[in-house]
Amino acid sequence: MSLDILEKAINYGRERGAEFIDIRYQEVLYELIVIDNGVVRSYDTSIVKGLGVRVLVDKTIGYSATNRLDFESVKDSIDKAIKIARSARKYSALVEILKRRTFRDRIVSHYSIDPLEVDPSNKLEVLMDTYRSTKEVNGIVSSVVRYGFERDYRVYVSSNGDFIEQTISLIGLSTFLVARVENVMERLHDQKSSVAGWEFIKGMDYVKFGRENAELVVEATKAPVVKPGKYTVVLDNEMVGLMLHEAFGHATEADIVESGGSVLERRIGEKIASELVTVIDDGRVEGGYYLPYDDEGTPKTKTITVEKGVLKTYLHSLETAIRLGGEPTGNARVMYYEHPILIRQTNTYMAPGDWKPEEIIRDTREGIYVRGRGAMGGQVDTSMGTFTFTAGPSYLVKNGELAQLVRGVMLSGNILDTLKNVDAVGRDLVVTTSVFGGCGKAYQRARVGDGGPHVRVREIILGGGGYT
Amino acid sequence: MKEILFNLSSKFRSRAIEKGLSDLEFYGVWSREIHIEISRSRVKSVVDKTSINYGIIGAIGKKIGSIGLRDLDIDVDRILDRLISIIKASREDEKFTGFAKKYGRGVESSIFDKKIVEIDHSEALDIINNAIETSIESARKHGADETFVTEGSFELSVGGVYISNIDGEEQYREGTLNNMFLEIKSRKDGEESSYWAIYQSRRLSINDILREANRGGEYSIKFIKASNIESGEYSVILDPYMTAAFISSALSPAFSALSVQENRSPLKNKIETQILSENIDIVDDPAIDWSIGSRSFDDEGIATMKKNIVEKGVLKTYLYNYYTAKRENRESTGNGIRQTPSSVTTPGFTNFVLKGRGLLMNFDEMISELKKGIIVHGLIGYWMSNPVNGSTQATISHGLLVEHGEVKKAVKGNVLVGNIYEWLGRNIQGIGREVINVYGIMHVPAIFFSNGRIG
Numbered sequence: 001m002s003l004d005i006l007e008k009a010i011n012y013g014r015e016r017g018a019e020f021i022d023i024r025y026q027e028v029l030y031e032l033i034v035i036d037n038g039v040v041r042s043y044d045t046s047i048v049k050g051l052g053v054r055v056l057v058d059k060t061i062g063y064s065a066t067n068r069l070d071f072e073s074v075k076d077s078i079d080k081a082i083k084i085a086r087s088a089r090k091y092s093a094l095v096e097i098l099k100r101r102t103f104r105d106r107i108v109s110h111y112s113i114d115p116l117e118v119d120p121s122n123k124l125e126v127l128m129d130t131y132r133s134t135k136e137v138n139g140i141v142s143s144v145v146r147y148g149f150e151r152d153y154r155v156y157v158s159s160n161g162d163f164i165e166q167t168i169s170l171i172g173l174s175t176f177l178v179a180r181v182e183n184v185m186e187r188l189h190d191q192k193s194s195v196a197g198w199e200f201i202k203g204m205d206y207v208k209f210g211r212e213n214a215e216l217v218v219e220a221t222k223a224p225v226v227k228p229g230k231y232t233v234v235l236d237n238e239m240v241g242l243m244l245h246e247a248f249g250h251a252t253e254a255d256i257v258e259s260g261g262s263v264l265e266r267r268i269g270e271k272i273a274s275e276l277v278t279v280i281d282d283g284r285v286e287g288g289y290y291l292p293y294d295d296e297g298t299p300k301t302k303t304i305t306v307e308k309g310v311l312k313t314y315l316h317s318l319e320t321a322i323r324l325g326g327e328p329t330g331n332a333r334v335m336y337y338e339h340p341i342l343i344r345q346t347n348t349y350m351a352p353g354d355w356k357p358e359e360i361i362r363d364t365r366e367g368i369y370v371r372g373r374g375a376m377g378g379q380v381d382t383s384m385g386t387f388t389f390t391a392g393p394s395y396l397v398k399n400g401e402l403a404q405l406v407r408g409v410m411l412s413g414n415i416l417d418t419l420k421n422v423d424a425v426g427r428d429l430v431v432t433t434s435v436f437g438g439c440g441k442a443y444q445r446a447r448v449g450d451g452g453p454h455v456r457v458r459e460i461i462l463g464g465g466g467y468t
Numbered sequence: 469m470k471e472i473l474f475n476l477s478s479k480f481r482s483r484a485i486e487k488g489l490s491d492l493e494f495y496g497v498w499s500r501e502i503h504i505e506i507s508r509s510r511v512k513s514v515v516d517k518t519s520i521n522y523g524i525i526g527a528i529g530k531k532i533g534s535i536g537l538r539d540l541d542i543d544v545d546r547i548l549d550r551l552i553s554i555i556k557a558s559r560e561d562e563k564f565t566g567f568a569k570k571y572g573r574g575v576e577s578s579i580f581d582k583k584i585v586e587i588d589h590s591e592a593l594d595i596i597n598n599a600i601e602t603s604i605e606s607a608r609k610h611g612a613d614e615t616f617v618t619e620g621s622f623e624l625s626v627g628g629v630y631i632s633n634i635d636g637e638e639q640y641r642e643g644t645l646n647n648m649f650l651e652i653k654s655r656k657d658g659e660e661s662s663y664w665a666i667y668q669s670r671r672l673s674i675n676d677i678l679r680e681a682n683r684g685g686e687y688s689i690k691f692i693k694a695s696n697i698e699s700g701e702y703s704v705i706l707d708p709y710m711t712a713a714f715i716s717s718a719l720s721p722a723f724s725a726l727s728v729q730e731n732r733s734p735l736k737n738k739i740e741t742q743i744l745s746e747n748i749d750i751v752d753d754p755a756i757d758w759s760i761g762s763r764s765f766d767d768e769g770i771a772t773m774k775k776n777i778v779e780k781g782v783l784k785t786y787l788y789n790y791y792t793a794k795r796e797n798r799e800s801t802g803n804g805i806r807q808t809p810s811s812v813t814t815p816g817f818t819n820f821v822l823k824g825r826g827l828l829m830n831f832d833e834m835i836s837e838l839k840k841g842i843i844v845h846g847l848i849g850y851w852m853s854n855p856v857n858g859s860t861q862a863t864i865s866h867g868l869l870v871e872h873g874e875v876k877k878a879v880k881g882n883v884l885v886g887n888i889y890e891w892l893g894r895n896i897q898g899i900g901r902e903v904i905n906v907y908g909i910m911h912v913p914a915i916f917f918s919n920g921r922i923g
Contacts, residue, residue: 001541037730039561043554044810046536050519063515067538084514087589091597093510120557128559141731178732178856185734185857228699228883228923259507260653261618261662340505340513376852381865383618383653383662386881388849388863410852412863412883412923442505442621463861463883463923 022158065338111197133210139218162297188217220393237430238372241450247387254320263385273419278351288347288449300330335444350452353425426453496522499627506620523810536810568790574771575755606685612654663687694878703841704920712910718853725792750778754818761909772802824899
C-alpha cells in the first residue's frame with residue numbers, strides 16, 4: 001500500500017467533520033518454529049496487515065478498522081468511525097486529545113543479520129541442538145523448543161501533522177520441559193529474547209541454555225514443596241521485574257486509574273513504598289523491548305513513576321494526560337491496528353541500589369531466594385493491590401547461604417505492603433523481554449520488558465503448590 | 469465475505485497441485501464485530517471492525533509448513549513459493565500421514581443468532597448501558613453507598629469458518645458471538661470491594677445479560693470488609709465459575725492425546741482406570757445450543773460427536789485430532805482445535821461437561837453441610853495451576869467463611885492449594901445438581917470437597 005493514502009485519508013477525515021483523526025497502519029510478520037520431542041510440529045509464518053482509524057467528533061471517539069487497503073475502503077472506514085462517534089455520544093465520557101508538538105521520524109531497530117535471510121536449515125539446526133541438549137539429561141520425558149521472530153512495522157499519521165514510521169525486530173528461543181522422576185512430574189518454561197537479528201541466536205550458548213533448564217527441572221522434580229508461611233525473600237532480577245510489572249505497573253496505567261480500578265488513585269505525591277524503591281518505565285532501556293514512539297506518535301522516554309518511594313506520575317496517553325492533568329508519557333499502545341488505544345507499560349524496572357547480590361543473601365540469615373527462571377507469571381487485582389505469583393524453582397536461605405532447592409513457590413500479598421517492606425536493593429540491573437508472550441489487557445497483548453536488581457522484602461506469604 | 473475465502477482457497481489449491489505440494493489444508497475465518505469498551509460506567513470506545521484471517525498449511529511427503537495471513541492484497545504464487553521453501557527446509561515427521569480427509573458434519577446445534585447480525589451500534593450501546601445500570605441498582609439494593617463499573621467490554625460479532633483440503637473437500641459454517649464483561653466496584657462505610665459480571669454465548673439474551681449484571685452488582689457488596697483467615701485444612705465449596713476455573717487450567721488439558729503421546733499428561737496409560745470419584749462423569753458435547761464450543765465439524769473438517777470421556781470416574785478415552793488418531797491407528801474424535809488459522813490443530817474439548825451421578829446437592833445443602841469451611845466465589849492466579857501433575861493453586865479474592873452452616877465473614881488474601889485429582893477424587897463431598905455454562909465452553913456444577921489447604 002502506498003503511504004500517500006494515509007495522508008490523503010487524514011484530509012478526508014477532516015473534511016468529513018473529524019476534529020482530530022489518526023491512522024495506524026501495520027504490517028507484522030511472525031515466524032514460529034516448534035520442535036516437539038524432536039519433531040517439527042510447526043513451521044509457521046504469519047503476516048498481519050491492516051489499518052485502524054480513530055476520529056474525534058463532537059468530543060466523542062469512534063474507531064474503525066479494515067484490512068482492505070484501497071482508498072475507497074479506507075474512506076469507508078473513516079465514515080464508519082465518524083458514524084460510531086456520533087452514535088456513542090449519548091453514553092460516552094467527553095474526550096479531548098492533548099495537542100502537543102508534531103513529530104516526524106523513521107526508526108528501524110538495529111540488527112546485523114536479518115533472520116528472514118537466514119537459511120531455514122540453520123534455524124532448525126539450532127533448535128535440534130537445543131532439543132538434544134535437553135533430552136540428554138536423565139529424567140526429561142518431554143521437550144518442546146521454540147524459535148520466534150517478529151518484525152513489527154507501524155506507521156502513525158495524524159491530523160496533528162505527525163508521521164512516524166518504526167520497525168522493530170524481536171527474536172528469541174524458548175524451552176518447555178517436563179521431567180518425571182519416580183512418578184513425580186514437574187514442568188519448566190524458560191526463554192531468552194532480544195530486540196536484535198539472528199546474531200542474537202548465533203551468539204547465544206543455546207546448548208548450555210537447554211541443558212541447564214533440563215537439569216533444573218529434573219532437580220526440581222526431586223525437591224520438596226516449600227512449606228507455606230511468611231518468609232523474608234530475596235527476589236532475583238526476573239522475579240522483581242515480573243512482580244513490578246504485574247502487581248504495581250498496571251496500577252500506574254492512567255486508564256485503570258481513571259476507571260476507579262487502581263489502588264493508586266489520588267495518591268500522586270504520596271509515599272507508597274520504601275525510600276529504596278524507584279520505579280521506571282522506559283521504552284529504550286537495554287535488554288528490554290524497544291519502543292521509541294507509542295501508537296499516538298508520542299516519544300517514549302524514561303518515565304519515573306516512583307522516586308525514592310514517592311508516587312510521581314501515572315502512565316499516560318494524550319487522552320488521559322489532559323483528563324488527569326499529567327504529561328503524556330508515550331504509553332498509548334495497541335496490539336494490532338484494529339484495536340483501541342490502551343495505556344500500556346513498556347519496560348518496567350526498579351532502579352539499582354548499592355548492595356551486591358551476594359551481600360543481600362549473606363545478610364539474609366533465614367529466608368528464601370525466589371527465582372524467576374521457570375516462573376509461570378502472576379495476577380493482580382489492581383483495585384485492591386492483591387497479587388499472586390508462581391515462581392520458578394527457588395532456594396531456601398540458611399545462615400546466609402543458599403541451601404535446599406524447593407518447588408511450588410507461590411507468592412501472595414498486597415503490593416503496597418510489599419514495596420514498603422523492601423529493605424535492600426542490589427546494584428545489578430537486568431531487564432529482559434520476550435518474543436513468545438507479553439502483557440495481556442482487555443483482549444490485547446503488548447510486547448513489554450521488565451526487570452530490576454536483586455531485592456529483599458521482609459515478610460511475604462508463600463504458599464506451596466499442591467502435589468500428590 | 470465467504471466468497472473471498474472460497475476464491476482464495478480455490479486459487480491456492482489449484483496452484484499448489486501444479487507446484488508439487490503433496491497435501492494442502494486451507495483454513496479461513498471472517499468476522500464483523502462491534503466492540504465497546506467501558507470505563508467508570510461510561511463508554512470509552514466503540515470499534516467497528518471487519519477482518520479476514522486465513523492459513524495455508526502444506527506438506528511435501530512427511531514435511532509440513534504453514535503461512536498465516538491477514539492480508540488480501542497477495543500474490544498466490546509468491547505465497548506458495550514461500551510456503552514450499554519453508555516445507556523443504558523443515559524435517560520429516562515420520563508419524564505424519566497427511567492432513568485430515570473424509571470431511572463431514574456431525575451433531576448440529578443452534579450457533580447463529582440473527583438478532584446479533586441485525587443489531588446496530590445504538591442498540592448495542594443501549595444494551596450495555598442497561599446492564600451497567602442494572603448492576604449498579606442491584607448493588608445499591610444490597611446496601612452499597614456508591615457503585616460504578618470500573619472497566620468493561622461488550623462484543624457482538626458474526627463470522628464464518630471455512631476449511632478445505634487438497635482433494636476439494638470443504639466445510640463452511642457461520643456463527644455469532646456475544647461477550648460481556650463488567651467489573652463492578654462498590655463502597656460502603658469507607659470500605660470497598662468489587663466483583664464482575666461475565667456473559668459469553670452465541671446468542672444475544674438480554675435476560676441472561678441482565679441476570680449476570682444483577683448478580684455482579686449483588687456480589688460487589690457481598691465481600692466488603694473481607695480479611696484473611698487462619699491457615700489450615702478446610703472444607704471448600706467452589707461455585708460453578710471457580711470449579712470451571714480450576715478444571716480448565718489443571719484438568720482438561722490432560723485429556724489431549726497429544727499431551728499423552730508426548731508425555732505431558734498424568735493420564736498416560738490410565739484408560740479404564742479410576743482417575744476421579746465414581747460419582748463423576750465428564751462428557752465432550754459439541755451439540756449444546758448457543759454454547760461457544762458447539763460445532764458440527766472440528767477445525768480440520770471432521771464431523772463432531774458427543775462422547776463420554778470419564779464415566780463413573782473411569783477414564784474412557786482421550787481427545788483426538790486427525791494426527792494423534794493416526795498415530796494410534798484409530799479415528800479422530802472430532803476434537804481438532806486450532807489456535808490460529810495457520811497453526812496445526814491440537815486436541816481439545818468442544819464443550820466440557822461435568823455431571824454428578826451421586827453426592828448430588830443443591831448449593832444451600834452444601835453450605836448447611838459445612839462445619840468449618842470456605843465458599844469460593846473469586847480467585848486470582850488459578851491459571852497457574854499445573855496440568856502436568858494436577859496441582860492447583862490460587863489466591864482467594866472473594867470467599868466466605870462458614871461455620872456450622874452459617875456465613876461468618878468474607879475472606880480474601882488466602883492461598884488455596886491442592887490437587888484437582890484429589891478434589892474430584894477421594895476428597896469430594898458433594899456435587900451440585902445444577903450444571904451451569906460458564907466461561908464459554910465449560911458446563912459444570914459447584915463442587916464441595918474436604919481437606920482444602922488454605923495458607
